[in-house]
Amino acid sequence: MSSAWGDTLKLSIFGESHGPAVGVVIDGLPSGEELDMERILRFMDRRRPGKDPYSTPRKETDLPRVLSGVYNGKTTGTPLAVMIQNSDTHSADYSELASVARPSHGDFTGYVRYHGFNDPRGGGHFSGRLTAPLCFAGAAAIQMLERRGVSVGAHLASVADIPDLRYSTAELTVQELLAPGQKSFPVLDDGAGEKMRRRIEEARLAQDSVGGTVECGILGLPAGVGSPMFGGVENVLSSLLFGIPAVKGVEFGLGFEGSRLTGSQYNDSFCVRDGEIRTGTNRHGGILGGISSGMPILFCAAFKPTPSISRPQQTVDFIRKEPRELVIKGRHDPCVVPRAVPCVEAAAAFGILSLWLSCGGK
Numbered sequence: 001m002s003s004a005w006g007d008t009l010k011l012s013i014f015g016e017s018h019g020p021a022v023g024v025v026i027d028g029l030p031s032g033e034e035l036d037m038e039r040i041l042r043f044m045d046r047r048r049p050g051k052d053p054y055s056t057p058r059k060e061t062d063l064p065r066v067l068s069g070v071y072n073g074k075t076t077g078t079p080l081a082v083m084i085q086n087s088d089t090h091s092a093d094y095s096e097l098a099s100v101a102r103p104s105h106g107d108f109t110g111y112v113r114y115h116g117f118n119d120p121r122g123g124g125h126f127s128g129r130l131t132a133p134l135c136f137a138g139a140a141a142i143q144m145l146e147r148r149g150v151s152v153g154a155h156l157a158s159v160a161d162i163p164d165l166r167y168s169t170a171e172l173t174v175q176e177l178l179a180p181g182q183k184s185f186p187v188l189d190d191g192a193g194e195k196m197r198r199r200i201e202e203a204r205l206a207q208d209s210v211g212g213t214v215e216c217g218i219l220g221l222p223a224g225v226g227s228p229m230f231g232g233v234e235n236v237l238s239s240l241l242f243g244i245p246a247v248k249g250v251e252f253g254l255g256f257e258g259s260r261l262t263g264s265q266y267n268d269s270f271c272v273r274d275g276e277i278r279t280g281t282n283r284h285g286g287i288l289g290g291i292s293s294g295m296p297i298l299f300c301a302a303f304k305p306t307p308s309i310s311r312p313q314q315t316v317d318f319i320r321k322e323p324r325e326l327v328i329k330g331r332h333d334p335c336v337v338p339r340a341v342p343c344v345e346a347a348a349a350f351g352i353l354s355l356w357l358s359c360g361g362k
Contacts, residue, residue, distance in 0.1 A: 006028070013134060026069070029069070031076055035143065040140065043139035100317055104304065150220040158213045164187045200338075215299070233352075
């Protein structure tokens with residue numbers, strides 16, 4: 001199944017944007033893990049729609065209903081199943097779009113792949129609505145990782161052409177890592193955040209949209225987690241990150257910038273610090289040979305501009321095979337990236353927990 005992920009720790013996400021509910025089933029969690037539901041709700045609230053003028057006005061409470069796998073507040077070790085009801089669907093906004101290819105959406109490809117039986121309303125199973133159950137899974141994983149000394153955080157690295165500060169590469173602290181997630185607009189530099197807000201508002205007023213990038217960091221993961229070739233930390237995290245709609249690129253450490261350097265400029269020299277093997281710099285982003293090096297893991301995910309814009313666009317009716325002018329109605333984010341920050345954290349946390357358990361961690 002394309003919506004199921006994992007081996008030791010398994011994740012299966014179900015539902016459609018305008019269906020009765022979306023949800024997740026997680027199999028392979030350790031038993032006896034306490035879940036703080038208040039913390040999970042606060043985490044999920046960070047991606048919830050309809051909270052500010054910079055996101056879609058769709059109103060959803062995003063209250064998860066645990067169906068199985070938790071007893072007396074702790075995991076049972078059996079599948080953890082969670083359902084999140086959809087309560088504010090405007091399906092009529094999509095009644096005329098069943099055969100119209102919205103630019104940069106999965107309408108046409110989904111129609112071809114599923115022979116016309118896919119649910120087109122609000123993007124169906126292709127919708128960003130499916131990140132709500134992902135955030136539940138990630139919020140649970142974050143709590144389990146914290147008990148093992150591992151912290152996960154992220155921030156808006158850029159919106160359009162406006163950059164935020166970047167995390168410290170070698171000396172990143174837990175306080176610096178988690179500080180953006182405690183703000184209503186998750187940036188390191190609040191001045192840059194205000195510029196980003198204005199740029200998003202400009203796009204909204206112009207009936208347009210903008211994209212951006214999210215930088216994520218992971219602290220406390222010891223050296224030796226991950227495997228070479230296809231089980232590497234980069235492989236595992238990327239496979240989850242590309243499950244977030246609108247992600248079009250992922251880079252670790254210096255990423256593409258490192259390709260312009262020489263080996264002598266790029267290489268991180270090893271050293272002994274406080275009795276531990278470390279590197280003086282961290283251009284490799286905390287991963288060598290697919291395995292954690294003990295340094296902070298750092299990566300960036302790039303998000304395309306929201307494809308649903310109100311400007312007239314030229315497209316086709318893919319059933320009639322004729323040209324069509326399209327004006328998209330409905331409720332959409334002029335920039336999805338602020339709400340995507342916790343989604344990136346969730347994907348990273350779930351992937352790291354899976355790697356930890358796969359490598360024999362308890």
